[in-house]
Structure formats: structure tokens, C-alpha cells
Amino acid sequence: MSEAGELTVTLLRFGFLILLWILVLSTVGALRRDLVVGRRNKVGAPTAREIRRNPDLVEEPAPVRTPARRLVVTEGPLSGTTLDLAASPILLGRAQEATLVLEDDYASGRHARLFPQGSRWFIEDLGSTNGTFLAGNQLTRALPVEPGVPIRIGKTVIELRP
Amino acid sequence: MSDVLTVPRSRRTVEFFLLLLALGVAVGANYLAGIDREEPFGEYFWSQAVTLAVMGLFIHVILRFRAKYADPVILPIVIALNGIGLAMIHRLDLSALRVNPDFAPVAPQQVLWTAVAIGSAAVLLILLRDHRILRRFTYISLIVSAILLLLPLMPAPVGLEINGARIWISVGFGTFQPGEIAKITLAIFFAGYLSTNRDLILLAGKKIGPLQLPRFRDLAPMAAAWLVSIGVLIFQRDLGSSILFFGLFMVMIYVATSRVSWVLIGLALIGVGVFVALELFSHVALRFDSWINAFAPEVYGRAPGGSAQVVQGLFGLANGGLIGTGLGAGRPDLVTYANSDMIIAALGEELGLIGVVAIVMLYVLLVSRGIRAALGTKDGFGKLLACGLSFTIALQCFVVIGGITRLIPLTGLTTPFMSAGGSSLLANWLIVGLLLLISETARRPAPSPLMKDSFPAPLGMNGKRLKKKPAQEATP
Numbered sequence: 001m002s003e004a005g006e007l008t009v010t011l012l013r014f015g016f017l018i019l020l021w022i023l024v025l026s027t028v029g030a031l032r033r034d035l036v037v038g039r040r041n042k043v044g045a046p047t048a049r050e051i052r053r054n055p056d057l058v059e060e061p062a063p064v065r066t067p068a069r070r071l072v073v074t075e076g077p078l079s080g081t082t083l084d085l086a087a088s089p090i091l092l093g094r095a096q097e098a099t100l101v102l103e104d105d106y107a108s109g110r111h112a113r114l115f116p117q118g119s120r121w122f123i124e125d126l127g128s129t130n131g132t133f134l135a136g137n138q139l140t141r142a143l144p145v146e147p148g149v150p151i152r153i154g155k156t157v158i159e160l161r162p
Numbered sequence: 163m164s165d166v167l168t169v170p171r172s173r174r175t176v177e178f179f180l181l182l183l184a185l186g187v188a189v190g191a192n193y194l195a196g197i198d199r200e201e202p203f204g205e206y207f208w209s210q211a212v213t214l215a216v217m218g219l220f221i222h223v224i225l226r227f228r229a230k231y232a233d234p235v236i237l238p239i240v241i242a243l244n245g246i247g248l249a250m251i252h253r254l255d256l257s258a259l260r261v262n263p264d265f266a267p268v269a270p271q272q273v274l275w276t277a278v279a280i281g282s283a284a285v286l287l288i289l290l291r292d293h294r295i296l297r298r299f300t301y302i303s304l305i306v307s308a309i310l311l312l313l314p315l316m317p318a319p320v321g322l323e324i325n326g327a328r329i330w331i332s333v334g335f336g337t338f339q340p341g342e343i344a345k346i347t348l349a350i351f352f353a354g355y356l357s358t359n360r361d362l363i364l365l366a367g368k369k370i371g372p373l374q375l376p377r378f379r380d381l382a383p384m385a386a387a388w389l390v391s392i393g394v395l396i397f398q399r400d401l402g403s404s405i406l407f408f409g410l411f412m413v414m415i416y417v418a419t420s421r422v423s424w425v426l427i428g429l430a431l432i433g434v435g436v437f438v439a440l441e442l443f444s445h446v447a448l449r450f451d452s453w454i455n456a457f458a459p460e461v462y463g464r465a466p467g468g469s470a471q472v473v474q475g476l477f478g479l480a481n482g483g484l485i486g487t488g489l490g491a492g493r494p495d496l497v498t499y500a501n502s503d504m505i506i507a508a509l510g511e512e513l514g515l516i517g518v519v520a521i522v523m524l525y526v527l528l529v530s531r532g533i534r535a536a537l538g539t540k541d542g543f544g545k546l547l548a549c550g551l552s553f554t555i556a557l558q559c560f561v562v563i564g565g566i567t568r569l570i571p572l573t574g575l576t577t578p579f580m581s582a583g584g585s586s587l588l589a590n591w592l593i594v595g596l597l598l599l600i601s602e603t604a605r606r607p608a609p610s611p612l613m614k615d616s617f618p619a620p621l622g623m624n625g626k627r628l629k630k631k632p633a634q635e636a637t638p
Contacts, residue, residue: 030176
């Protein structure tokens with residue numbers, strides 16, 4: 001191969017490495033918008049046109065919630081018991097493995113569970129015999145629990161307190 | 163993490179331009195690979211370029227219509243990796259043909275497999291509009307995985323033993339590794355099982371010190387996973403796949419429960435497994451020996467389990483240095499299995515550290531996009547599945563590249579999208595299809611504000627679980 005041909009090939013080989021890195025860097029560049037997590041102003045507030053096309057983008061200000069810190073048993077055999085809420089879910093029931101062991105004949109072994117999600121706590125019935133009642137309504141699916149709203153399990157009533 | 167607020171843009175145009183760039187890399191690699199050795203723009207060149215371009219644009223068009231908000235960088239990255247792999251396989255074919263004119267080239271078959279694999283990913287994207295459908299097949303996936311893993315152990319006409327590992331089956335026109343597909347079905351099973359039973363595993367169990375130990379019956383699937391990986395190790399003599407399956411399950415259970423105790427139990431189990439394997443099986447012990455004492459002359463030349471392959475790979479990497487010898491100008495063909503197990507060594511020799519780091523970066527970006535899809539999607543099943551699938555790619559890269567660079571013992575896993583071998587390519591393209599679908603649900607703008615905090619009942623907010631509601635209320 002001639003001198004000039006060899007030079008071209010060498011240049012092409014370097015060019016390929018450069019092309020490879022251009023691909024990598026432009027991929028990273030395309031992702032730049034995505035790399036900032038959760039900070040709206042950094043990812044660009046929606047323009048008026050985008051709001052018109054996607055009304056969901058306008059976030060209504062979230063209601064100020066006081067996070068629940070304690071669980072208090074207000075009625076029933078365990079009345080007066082309090083439990084500090086951590087970040088882990090709480091199992092309610094008569095079973096020994098439950099976080100709050102209810103000495104309540106009307107409660108099931110694994111009756112219901114409270115779990116945190118975001119800044120709120122949710123209660124979910126675990127298929128109990130007598131049901132779980134949130135503010136007097138029987139639970140059919142997981143629902144958020146606001147502080148001060150009574151949860152009835154058998155004869156026991158518990159509340160979350162801030 | 164679902165509070166990432168970005169303006170919903172489909173970003174398909176970005177994908178299109180990145181795809182063109184990726185095709186440029188793929189075609190450029192192929193052109194350079196053959197530049198000194200064959201007529202430029204030969205038959206193979208066009209078949210590779212046309213296959214990648216047509217199939218890549220085909221997927222792109224499908225995404226435009228069916229999954230508008232899918233991640234824009236996954237497809238270009240995979241096309242580039244696949245193209246570089248094809249170019250390197252072709253380049254090694256040319257070297258082999260020079261030595262032995264009767265050598266049957268591997269690359270045309272690999273191009274065919276590429277077309278089949280991308281076609282399968284396209285079919286997956288069209289047929290499976292929503293990855294959540296897969297959750298219904300949780301236990302079916304388990305059965306399918308078991309069958310796939312048992313197939314190579316069948317007697318001779320079905321199961322084949324190649325190079326001491328019994329992981330192939332014969333499918334008429336060639337061989338197939340069912341284990342590659344099994345990693346997808348196992349990921350589906352783990353994702354389905356763990357997203358359903360996550361709470362049970364989390365809530366129950368004794369607490370000893372900082373560790374919450376799981377109950378024994380919750381350990382059962384873990385034990386099953388351990389048995390599967392040890393079974394693969396013993397009966398199929400495939401260390402790589404057994405590491406892959408167990409790693410997959412460990413990661414998925416850690417992601418599902420965020421319990422360190424599980425990881426510790428898993429590490430203990432794998433420690434026991436490795437110890438037993440070292441004691442019982444000569445091939446595992448030889449692997450370790452040829453890793454630690456790779457450069458000892460007697461280990462280098464040993465007939466089974468010698469370190470010649472990995473050492474030659476290291477010499478190749480050293481020969482490549484920082485900028486490489488240039489595509490087509492090195493001697494990566496001296497390494498055995500240069501086009502499958504050792505393809506990273508071949509690329510390292512010819513593209514140098516600069517090129518290999520770019521390739522590793524492409525893998526890192528691909529995996530990070532998979533994890534990003536997992537963070538963004540709102541259903542637990544999708545999260546786990548995306549995590550598990552992207553982790554399999556990451557673990558495979560780690561095991562292969564770590565093995566080649568002698569960071570860990572060399573095990574026979576394929577380099578995703580690059581190694582010669584149809585089953586691996588097919589499985590990885592199916593994984594890409596699934597990741598694209600999951601990323602689409604992750605990035606698609608919510609149809610209503612209700613979706614925004616739908617996590618506790620992801621199905622309920624779509625109206626699926628709500629259908630049960632009247633029936634439940636009817637019972638007093």
C-alpha cells in the first residue's frame with residue numbers, strides 16, 4: 001500500500017475512535033435533561049404552549065400535611081398504648097409477628113397493615129374476617145390515613161397523631 | 163422518584179439522529195475492519211449495513227407509533243454495539259480465511275441472527291403493548307425457565323455438549339442456548355413473585371440485632387434460585403450462567419425488600435456453593451488456578467483449564483495500548499474464541515483503551531437507562547423487571563470484561579450484543595424490547611392528575627382493581 005493510502009487508513013482509524021466518542025458524548029448530551037432529578041426549574045418549567053397542550057403539567061400546590069409520628073390506641077383493650085412510627089410498615093393483628101399485637105377477639109391474625117408512602121401513611125385490610133373501618137367506612141383497598149381519623153379494628157380504635 | 167417533572171416530549175427525533183450516528187459507527191467499523199483485507203464495499207459490507215439500517219429504522223418507526231415516549235437512547239446504543247460486534251466478527255473471519263480457506267465464515271450467520279433478533283424485538287413491541295401483562299405469566303415463566311434449563315440435559319439429539327459445557331440444544335439449522343432465554347423468563351418470575359409477596363417477606367420474620375431474618379417459608383424461592391444456579395453449575399458445567407442467575411435473584415430481592423440480611427444470606431449461600439464446587443469439580447478449581455497463577459508456564463500450557471486464552475487476551479490488550487492498533491491491523495485472531503468469549507480482548511487490541519472505554523461507556527449508559535426506566539415506572543412489577551433485566555446486562559459485562567482483564571476468573575458468558583452467537587443476541591434484543599416498553603410507561607405523561615400518586619394501588623388507578631370493588635362491598 002502506498003504512503004498516502006496508509007496515511008488515509010490511519011486517519012480513518014483515528015476518525016473511527018473519534019466517531020465512537022461523539023456517539024457516547026451525544027448520547028450523554030441527549031440525557032442531560034434527564035439527569036437532574038426532582039428539581040423542576042432545572043429541567044425547565046413548561047412554557048405556556050406546553051401547558052395548553054398538556055394541562056397536567058400545572059401542579060396545584062399540595063395541601064400542607066403534618067406528617068404522622070405516633071400511633072395511638074384510643075379504644076379497646078389496649079387503650080392508651082402508643083407506638084412511634086418509623087419508616088417501616090406496621091402489621092396490625094393478633095398474630096405474634098404483628099407489630100402491634102391486638103388482644104381483640106374480633107381482630108384477625110393478620111388484620112391490616114399501615115405503610116408509609118411519600119409523606120403519607122396508608123392503611124390496607126389484609127383480608128380480615130370482620131373488616132377494617134376508616135372513619136366508619138369499611139376498607140376495600142389501601143387508603144391514605146390523615147392524622148386524627150379513627151381506624152376501627154374489631155373493638156380497637158387507633159389513630160395517627162402528628 | 164416519580165416526582166421527576168419533565169415536559170413530556172416524545173424525543174423520537176433525538177433518537178433518529180442518534181440512530182444515524184450509531185449506524186455511522188456500525189458501518190464505519192465494518193468498513194475499517196475489512197479495509198486492508200478485502201475489496202471495499204463487498205457483499206458482506208452491504209448486507210451488514212442494510213440489515214442494521216433497515217431493522218434499526220424499523221424499530222424506530224414502531225416506537226414512533228406504538229411507544230412514543232420510550233427512552234430515546236437505548237436503541238442507538240444497542241445498534242452501535244451490535245454493529246461493532248458484527249464488524250469485529252467479520253474481521254476475525256477474514257483472518258481465519260487467510261489461514262484456512264475452507265473456514266466457514268461466522269459473520270453472515272450473525273447478520274442473519276441480528277435480523278431475526280431485531281425482528282423478534284419488533285414483534286414483542288407490537289404484540290406486547292404493556293409489560294404489565296407479563297405479570298399474569300409469573301408462574302408460567304417459572305415453568306418455562308425450568309424447561310429451558312432442563313432442555314440441554316436431554317439425551318443427544320436435543321442436548322449437546324460443546325467444550326465440556328452442556329448448555330446447547332440442537333434446533334435443526336444450528337445450536338441454541340436456552341439458558342439465554344431463561345434469564346428473561348426467570349426475571350419475569352422473580353419480578354412477579356416479589357412484587358406480589360414483597361410485603362409478606364418484609365413484614366414477617368424475627369429480628370436479630372440489625373438484621374431482620376426472613377421466615378423459613380419465605381426463603382423457599384431463594385433456596386429454589388440457589389438450587390437452580392448450583393444445578394446449572396453441576397449438571398451443565400456452566401459457571402457463568404450460574405453466577406448470572408443467582409446474581410439476578412439477589413439483586414431483585416434486594417431491590418424489592420431493601421434488606422441487607424437477604425444479601426448476606428445470599429452471599430453465604432454462594433460462598434458455600436463456590437466452596438463445594440471448588441472441592442468437587444475439577445473444572446472450577448482449574449479456573450481459579452488459571453486465574454491466580456495465569457502467567458506460570460505450566461498453568462499456561464495445561465491441556466484442560468490452561469490460562470493460555472486469558473493470557474493471550476491480555477497480551478492483545480497490551481499490544482493495543484492506549485489508541486489500539488487500528489481496526490483490522492492487530493492480531494486478535496491468535497486468541498481462541500476471539501469472536502465470542504474474548505471479543506472484548508479483540509476490540510481492546512484494535513481500538514485500544516480509548517475505544518474499549520467508549521464501548522464500556524455505551525454499556526453503562528444502556529444499563530443506566532434501564533435503571534432509570536425502573537425508577538420512573540410506577541408499578542412494582544415493572545420496576546423489578548427493568549432492574550433485573552438491566553442488571554443481567556451489567557453483570558454479564560462485568561463477568562466478561564472482568565474475566566478478560568483478569569479481575570475475576572474467566573467464565574464463559576457472552577458479551578451482550580457483540581459475541582458471535584444467535585441465542586445471546588436474540589435474548590438481549592428481547593431484553594431491549596422489554597426495557598423500551600417499560601421506559602415508555604415510565605416517561606409517558608400521566609393521563610390524569612390521579613395517576614400522580616397512584617403507587618399504593620397501581621392497578622386500581624387504571625381501573626383494573628376497581629372492578630372488584632362492587633363485589634367486595636356486596637358482602638356485609
